[in-house]
Amino acid sequence: MTTATTRLRASAPAKINLFLHITGRRADGYHLLESLFCPIGLCDEVEIELSPSPDGLLIEREGPLAALPEHIDLTARAVRAFFAALGEPSNWRVMLKVTKRIPEQAGLGGGSSDAATVLKLLQAHFGNPLNDQMLADLALALGADVPFFLNGMPAFVEGIGEEITPLQVPALWLLVYKPPQSCPTAKIFSDSELTRNATSVKMAVFDSRRSVEGELWNWLNSHTRNAMQAVVEKLLPEWKQQFAVFSQTCRTVGSPLVRMSGSGSAMFAVFESQDSATLAKQAAAAQTGVLSGQLFVCQIMSSG
Known part of the structure; x- marks a missing residue:
């Protein structure tokens, strides 16, 4: 196993909803929606440091999200979900650091975008081991807004967040x-x-x-x-x-x-x-x- 440490980094954009309608409710309680989502240039910065771990998957965190219990932190959950989906031993130490610029509890999708960015960084680094549907399913299991942030462009969103159709919207x-x-x-x-x-x-x-x-x-x-x-x-x-x-x-x-x-x-x-x-x-x-x-x-x- 290599002993090198790899550092990955990307911006995680916020989103706005140009509109948001609730069209129904499923038997399991999930609301059905129609919305026009647009990513915007207000971004968090997500950093991942990967290094070998002799003791299996080890997640460490720096920054404001480190104060959250791991089971609440969407970025940590995204790491565990990704490696679990690989279906093989994951001998990695993963250090997560999120520099927050997107306000929390704002309806701007900051936590969902951070989680999607973690998935995208790991997917690219490990050579795209998951197909698009597998990655979308992982994202949806984390939260209804997470699949949208995998695409990074304006989209008409339906269902509980899983039906995504890219659209052209003026860059205003x-x-x-x-x-x-x-x-x-x-x-x-x-x-x-x-x-x-x-x-x-x-x-x-x-x-x-x-x-x-x-x-x-x-x-x-x-x-x-x-x-x-x-x-x-x-x-x-x-x-x-x-x-x-x-x-x-x-x-x-x-x-x-x-x-x-x-x-x-x-x-x-x-x-x-x-x-x-x-x-x-x-x-x-x-x-x-x-x-x-x-x-x-x-x-x-x-x-x-």
Whole structure:
């Protein structure tokens, strides 16, 4: 066995949901969704150090995720799932380090992206031993958002997160705001007022005419929403106030779309240029009496 130490590193992008509808619920309790996921240029950094281990698979962790129990940390679970799928002895010491830039409990998919990045790094390093379906199955077992991050480009997502169809989305700019509040995802999904019978918009999403930017934003505003936002506004009145101020500020600068992402609490506004997004950030930062969270200017990543 080689004694060399190998270091792997990659960026793990956050995501936004341009819309998020719940279309049903399976007998096992999992919600069925339709959503337009877009990776964005707000990224964690994932590092893996591999070296031989005489005692089988040994996982060590550095950074903020090291405080989590291993069975909760998705990056550690991704390592164990990958080596288990190989079906052979795994005599490796794996040191994980994640530099966090994506806010947690924000609906931006940071933990899912970190886990997917671990899978991709290990898959590439060991010569792609798992076929695409095996890798997708591993990802889905870790979490509903993890399979999306294996692809790294905008996609229409269905089912419980496993049905992924890449789409072309303009590489526009965003202002992302993470307010001080965090959203209890499980509580939101279990709320009796969560709409779970949305009409499918799949055919409309794939209408090629929506590729014209103006029509896309008009259609999204008119026909879609984030189904979870109303529940968040009910549970967290202070979040509702933050969203109202953020939305008004960004629309004044010219944003055609302002939404909550995922299950929250982060929200975003779309802009045609970096200058407009930066101007909106300055305007939002001036709202010191209300907006006291984190602001990020970044771009939609339009391809892998």
